[in-house]
Amino acid sequence: MYDRRLYLHLATWLGQWPAGPGLHVVGSVRRTTPGWDGQVYAMVGVGGGGSTVISIPPDRAVAARMAAAGSLGRLLARLPAVLHRPDSRTYRAVFRTTRSPARLPPAGEWVPAGDPVVPDWLRPFGGEVLLARDVDGGYLAGVGIKRHDRHGHELAVGTEPAARGRGLARRLVAQAARRVLDEGAIPTYLHAVDNVASARVARAAGFPDRGWSAYGMVDPPQAG
Known part of the structure; x- marks a missing residue:
């Protein structure tokens, strides 16, 4: 799934990509500044091609790595506490992209x-x-x-x-x-x-x- 546009997007959005195999917790200033809608997103991540990058504020990266101990499941379970948001919850979604959209007629x-x-x-x-x-x-x-x-x-x-x-x-x-x-x-x-x-x-x-x-x-x- 390598694509230069995708690589540039993930490297910019997450703060690092690719990261080699396995789980990588990255501290990025993007997690402390407003996102697309003006809100701050303290955690975003993408996993694919054998690599998973979880992006969080830089000052919480070391604590998150220690809490994860190399396990994505453990990291997702403990991140709300690590990020001082104990009432929040983490989630996983399906991530899709394309360079060849379907040839369907315009509708709008x-x-x-x-x-x-x-x-x-x-x-x-x-x-x-x-x-x-x-x-x-x-x-x-x-x-x-x-x-x-x-x-x-x-x-x-x-x-x-x-x-x-x-x-x-x-x-x-x-x-x-x-x-x-x-x-x-x-x-x-x-x-x-x-x-x-x-x-x-x-x-x-x-x-x-x-x-x-x-x-x-x-x-x-x-x-x-």
Whole structure:
């Protein structure tokens, strides 16, 4: 799965890539500065090709390596405490990428994220988002781009319940992937391990599952 764009993205986003076989805990200042949506992501990781890199703030890297003792499972279990976020939880997702999106017909148009027709969930992506609309201009489905760095852009798709089953999501994802590639970046697509519907969309859009994983951390829901 070696690709120069992917290499540059992972090296930038994580702070190091590749790292040789096995587990590698990397301290990166990227984990202390705002990400694509202005939030700070204290832990991200990617595993593939026999190597797993977990990126955390530099001042916690030594403690994390000691807590992990070479075991990814142990590291994921202990990271919330190591990062002083005991109520948070770590997770694993499927990590996909492509250089050959499916040749599906376009399904949407690019509009500014601040356009009134854009639903609330798409607005934080900023820039332009890709929308499919009905004959009256109403929103049916959309794709936002998480611009992690100039080398790698992650796609996120959502479809209104009444519009599902029409193939809109796969067409929008393929269309957005082509734009990302045209702009010189690599498109990525992440989904939960048990999200069968999202996996189906990814496959149909030309994002194969090569056995790679992504790792992250989420905070507990806020009360009230």
